[in-house]
């Protein structure tokens with residue numbers, strides 16, 4: 001039979017992208033059930049060309065479901081994913097709740113597809129958006145050159161912080177547009193400070209006319225949770241628990257698509273021509289690297305697309321083992337919904353036809 005699917009969090013930012021992906025991909029599913037908080041239940045959404053009513057998240061909603069996609073905040077997943085799994089549902093979870101648990105595989109199909117088959121708790125986790133964009137490119141280079149160290153700086157889009165992040169950027173941009181703000185220390189902060197909408201911002205500083213070097217929560221010793229997530233998730237997906245990894249995570253006034261500058265040191269000496277060859281053929285990667293003709297990825301040019309776009313590939317002038325590059329990946333597509341859909345489709349293939 002064709003397995004049945006539940007999409008939990010169907011009304012959220014990632015849920016919306018998931019419904020589009022399910023409508024675009026080869027259809028491997030029987031019934032598709034849309035689920036959200038009781039507040040959103042009763043809304044009608046379209047998936048696979050059919051309108052469907054959103055059901056409230058309850059234990060019973062998982063009756064008869066084979067696979068459930070959880071596209072919800074950490075605390076919702078932490079509570080509900082084990083409930084669904086206990087009913088025999090295979091859960092593919094996009095939250096951070098289980099990513100680093102030893103008995104939950106963390107899967108990027110281009111890198112470690114096999115890991116999804118061993119899931120003792122019935123839960124498979126999908127990495128953070130920053131990890132995902134990064135790892136399809138770096139993992140391909142690792143297979144050839146042998147990765148030894150990663151140093152990453154991110155330029156993250158506001159939709160990483162959900163619909164509130166996008167709302168904050170739009171509201172703040174409206175307040176600063178056409179002004180002379182951004183010329184005096186603190187003038188942007190002051191101009192936004194009393195605005196109620198700006199006060200609701202999920203960002204630690206103004207995001208209009210600015211960049212904000214803080215993403216997530218305090219992880220101790222000066223690190224943000226997003227920086228630790230990149231380190232631990234890259235180690236887990238690559239199966240390299242001792243990989244040296246340092247990240248600095250920064251929000252920028254971009255709506256969707258995260259960018260990263262990457263310094264990767266390898267065991268073997270690297271050559272740009274060989275790196276180009278690998279990146280040009282790696283699944284999930286597009287090489288776009290002719291900077292003299294203006295060909296390099298930018299978030300506003302690649303938003304809405306599936307792959308990680310890589311450009312500015314250079315060999316370090318000081319170390320023949322080091323590649324520098326710049327990459328962009330849509331944090332809502334591969335960075336979230338697409339990777340979850342890819343894992344789910346590989347699980348669907350396990351069901352007898």
Ligand code: 2RA
Nearest residue numbers: 128129130156160161
């Ligand atoms: C972000 N990775 O991009 C975080 C949460 N999705 O903001």
